[in-house]
Structures are given as C-alpha cells and as structure tokens.
Amino acid sequence: MTDTNMPLIELLQKHDEGDFLRAVTEAVLQTLMEHDVEGLIGAGRYERGDGRQTYRNGYRERELKTRLGALNLRVPKLRQGSYFPGFLEPRRTSEKALAAVIQEAWIGGVSTRKVDDLVQAMGLSGISKSTVSKLCKDIDERVHDFLDRPLAGDWPYLWLDATYLKVRQGGRIVSVAAIIAVAVNTDGRREIIGLSIGLSIGPSEAETFWTDFLRSLKSRSLADVKLVISDAHTGLKAAIARVFEATWQRCRVHWMRNALAHVPKGQHTVVAAAIRQAFTQPDQKGAIEVWRHVADQLRPRWPKLGALMDESEADILAYMAFPAQHRTKLHSTNPLERLNKEVKRRADVVGIFPNEEPIIRLIGAVLFEQNDDWQSQHRYMQVEAFALIDAAQIDPLLSLSTQAA
Numbered sequence: 001m002t003d004t005n006m007p008l009i010e011l012l013q014k015h016d017e018g019d020f021l022r023a024v025t026e027a028v029l030q031t032l033m034e035h036d037v038e039g040l041i042g043a044g045r046y047e048r049g050d051g052r053q054t055y056r057n058g059y060r061e062r063e064l065k066t067r068l069g070a071l072n073l074r075v076p077k078l079r080q081g082s083y084f085p086g087f088l089e090p091r092r093t094s095e096k097a098l099a100a101v102i103q104e105a106w107i108g109g110v111s112t113r114k115v116d117d118l119v120q121a122m123g124l125s126g127i128s129k130s131t132v133s134k135l136c137k138d139i140d141e142r143v144h145d146f147l148d149r150p151l152a153g154d155w156p157y158l159w160l161d162a163t164y165l166k167v168r169q170g171g172r173i174v175s176v177a178a179i180i181a182v183a184v185n186t187d188g189r190r191e192i193i194g195l196s197i198g199l200s201i202g203p204s205e206a207e208t209f210w211t212d213f214l215r216s217l218k219s220r221s222l223a224d225v226k227l228v229i230s231d232a233h234t235g236l237k238a239a240i241a242r243v244f245e246a247t248w249q250r251c252r253v254h255w256m257r258n259a260l261a262h263v264p265k266g267q268h269t270v271v272a273a274a275i276r277q278a279f280t281q282p283d284q285k286g287a288i289e290v291w292r293h294v295a296d297q298l299r300p301r302w303p304k305l306g307a308l309m310d311e312s313e314a315d316i317l318a319y320m321a322f323p324a325q326h327r328t329k330l331h332s333t334n335p336l337e338r339l340n341k342e343v344k345r346r347a348d349v350v351g352i353f354p355n356e357e358p359i360i361r362l363i364g365a366v367l368f369e370q371n372d373d374w375q376s377q378h379r380y381m382q383v384e385a386f387a388l389i390d391a392a393q394i395d396p397l398l399s400l401s402t403q404a405a
Contacts, residue, residue, distance in 0.1 A: 026071045029064070033085050037076040040083055054080040062088060136361060143364035146371070147195055151217075154224035155183040155193075156389060157326070157381075158217075158246070161230065161333045162198070163340050163363075167353040176356075178343070178363050181217060182336055183225075186386045188379035192339075192371045193217060195364055197356050207235030214243040226389060227322060229333060237315075250315035252279070253332040262305040271298065271305070279331070284320035291317060323385035339370055 038044050042051040059074035064087075076083055162177040169176075181194035196213045210233065225244040230236060231251045240248050256272060263271045278291040291313055299306030319330040329335050346366050353359050374380075 022069050022071060025066070026073065029071065029073055029085075029087065032087075033073070033076055033083075036085060037078070037083055040078065040081070054078050064088060136357075139361055139365060140357075143361060143368060146368045147360075147364055148220065151183075151193060151221045151223075154186045155222055156186065156224060156226040156386060157184045157330065158222075158225050158228045158244075159183070159230065159333055159336055160228060160233075160236070161336045161340060162233065163343050163347075165347050165353060165359060166351070167355065167359065169355075173352055176359070178359060179213060180336065180339070180343070180363075180367065181213075182339070183222065184381055186383070188381040188383045188386075190374050190380035192367045192374075193220075193222065195360065195367060197359055206233065207238050210236045210239035211242055214239055218243055227319065227330060229319075229330060231333060232315075247318045247321070248315060249318040249330060250312060251332045251334075252316055253334055255312060255316055259305055259308055262302050262308065271302075274298065275309075278317065281320075282324070284317065287317050287320045288313070323388040325382045325385040325388075329381065339367075342366055342370065 037056070040053065041055070042053045043049045045056070055078070057077040057079045059076055062073050062075050064071040064073055073088070075085065075088070159182045160179060161182075162179050164175050164177055166173055167176050168174075177198040179194075179196045179198060180192065181196075182190060183193050184190050194213070194217050196209075196216070198209055225246045227247050227249055228236075228240050228244065229249040229251065231254045237248050240246055256275070259275065260268045260272060274294050274297070275291075277294060278287045281287040281290055291309065295306050295309035295313075298309070319327055322330055343363055343366055346362060347353075347359075350358070350362065
C-alpha cells in the first residue's frame with residue numbers, strides 16, 4: 001500500500017500558525033480519501049496484483065467549507081466506477097432544492113445569464129431531464145412530509161406572513177404570495193407549520209383563500225389558537241373568526257408605517273413617540289386610555305390619523321390582553337423577519353420561478369432546515385406564562401372598546 005504518512009514537521013515548516021490547523025485537516029482528509037480509493041481499487045499506487053479492480057484516473061478539485069476556512073481537496077477519480085467521500089456528501093436540502101429549481105428553469109427555457117453563471121459555478125452542466133426529475137422527487141417527498149406533518153398539543157400563538165415572489169403564469173410574469181405559518185406551542189417551542197402559495201388572489205377571493213389555508217392547518221390538528229398575528233391581509237380577519245374564533249393582532253410595525261403616512265415627514269418622530277406611549281402601559285385598560293387620549297390630541301391636526309387610530313384600536317392593542325412575559329413577541333410579525341430574509345435570499349437567486357411547484361420545493365426546503373435549527377435552540381417563550389392566559393379576557397367576540405367600558 002502507498003505510504004501516506006505526512007511528518008508533522010513538514011506542515012510546520014510550510015505553514016504559519018494561522019494556516020496550520022487548516023493544513024493538517026486538509027492532509028488528514030486527503031489521506032482518508034487515498035485509503036478509501038485503495039480499498040476500492042484493491043491495490044496501492046503503482047502496486048501490481050491480481051486483486052486490482054480498476055485504475056486511478058487523476059483528480060477533481062473540490063472545496064469544503066469548514067469553521068477553519070475553505071479546504072481545497074483533490075478527490076480521486078477512477079477509470080471504472082466512481083468514488084465520492086462521505087464527508088463531502090452533497091449539499092443540504094435547501095441547496096439541493098436550489099440546484100433543482102435552477103435546473104428546471106434552465107431546461108424550461110427561462111434561464112438568464114445570472115442563472116447560467118450560477119449553474120456553471122455549481123458544476124451543474126449537461127443536466128438531463130431524468131436527473132432533474134429524480135432530484136426533484138427526492139426533495140419533494142421530504143418537503144411535503146414536513147409541511148403536511150400532524151401537529152400535536154395546543155398552539156396558542158400563530159403568526160402569518162407573506163413573502164412575494166415572481167412566477168410565470170399564462171405567458172406573463174406575475175407576483176405571488178408565499179404564505180408562511182409559524183406557531184408556538186404550550187411547551188414554549190416555535191415551529192414552522194405551514195406554507196401556501198397565493199396565485200393571483202383578488203379581493204373577492206381573499207377570504208376563501210385564507211379560510212382554506214387555516215382549515216388545512218386545523219385539519220392537521222392545530223388546536224387552541226388564541227391569537228393570530230399578521231399584517232392587514234384582506235379577508236384574513238374574517239377567516240380567523242370563521243375557523244379558529246381567535247383574536248387577531250395586526251402587525252404594529254406595519255400599522256405604524258401606514259399611520260405616519262398621514263403625517264408630514266418632519267413630524268414622524270414626535271407622532272410615533274406619542275403613539276408608543278400606549279404600548280408601554282402595564283395593562284390593557286391603561287393602554288386603551290392612553291391610546292384614545294393620544295388620538296384625541298392628534299385628531300385636530302391630522303384627522304385621517306385620528307380616524308385610523310379609532311378604527312384600528314382593537315386590532316393594534318389585542319396583544320395587551322395576553323401575559324406580559326410574551327408581549328414583546330406578540331405585537332408584530334418582526335420575529336419572522338430573519339426567516340423571510342433567508343427565504344428571499346434563496347429565492348432571489350432564481351429570480352423568476354417557472355411555476356408553483358419549484359416555489360414549494362425551494363421555500364419548503366429552506367423552512368425545513370430553519371425548523372430543525374429552531375428545535376436545537378432554547379425555548380422561544382416562557383412556559384409558566386401560558387397558564388396566565390384567561391380565555392374570558394380574550395374572547396374574540398368581545399371588542400376591546402366594550403371591555404374598556
């Protein structure tokens with residue numbers, strides 16, 4: 001067999017302290033690959049013998065990204081058969097999904113220079129439709145198993161948010177909404193529980209879409225939902241009452257942007273500070289009193305803002321009826337901001353999706369990975385505070401204004 005020993009002194013002479021660990025790691029992995037290949041061949045380098053199965057055929061360069069930096073490895077090639085080391089097992093699920101989406105778009109004739117460059121950079125040249133089909137099938141099975149899994153236990157809090165993507169539809173390029181559902185159970189754990197694509201949803205179809213989506217979650221045993229947090233999507237509030245009879249919390253951050261649109265830019269800081277006084281109150285009753293006082297102060301100068309505050313009072317302050325320990329994460333969809341950025345980062349590489357299926361494939365794979373990461377982290381919410389949720393105080397059929405009176 002080939003002598004694969006590499007004296008430590010040689011590495012010390014060739015590399016400074018900063019590169020030493022990376023060099024050692026490269027050398028160890030290279031040695032492992034050489035041993036693996038010798039086992040497959042049945043003989044060492046330049047060794048003759050009756051047990052030889054095939055011959056070496058050079059190397060192919062492969063980069064492995066690690067915490068030590070990028071390792072430059074040379075993967076041995078064989079004349080007959082193939083060899084690929086286990087530690088270079090192809091990419092994570094979302095990276096496979098990204099490759100599949102790019103391949104499908106490329107074969108479908110919707111490629112761009114950017115996509116072509118990325119395909120070449122990933123080494124994905126000469127791809128057949130059968131290869132794409134096999135790769136997509138494997139990803140789709142894992143993604144759909146994740147998105148359709150049963151949900152056990154109670155889930156008091158549900159966040160819904162939309163990320164907008166471009167897709168080809170009927171010869172046109174249209175914007176579609178990828179609706180992501182995240183919930184927290186009474187163990188304080190946060191999970192991604194659903195994904196739906198809204199293709200060209202009009203106002204007349206919005207409530208039906210939301211109702212169908214929420215019912216699909218309920219059919220998977222999503223139970224005991226007390227509060228749904230989202231932006232002001234058309235038809236959603238009615239769908240929530242129809243399916244869950246839960247309270248709706250309108251995203252405070254998005255609402256504030258809409259509110260400040262009625263005020264001159266130079267007054268934004270002052271007006272925002274005045275409105276935020278309501279959010280610092282210790283309880284719901286105090287928040288309502290301050291909210292109405294501020295609305296009355298602002299109404300003479302900005303009547304549209306005053307009317308908006310009157311109209312949206314119950315929806316913006318709904319979270320104040322819930323335990324104080326949870327409120328910082330209940331008043332907006334901001335907890336999902338990082339998740340949406342990751343979804344957009346992957347989707348922007350594709351640009352325009354050829355149809356709905358690759359959207360589910362790619363976004364679903366990203367969500368699958370993120371959910372796994374969340375499960376390894378600390379609890380998202382304090383468990384003891386769930387016992388403080390009093391159903392009588394958050395009756396969805398009872399408005400905040402009635403409670404205040």
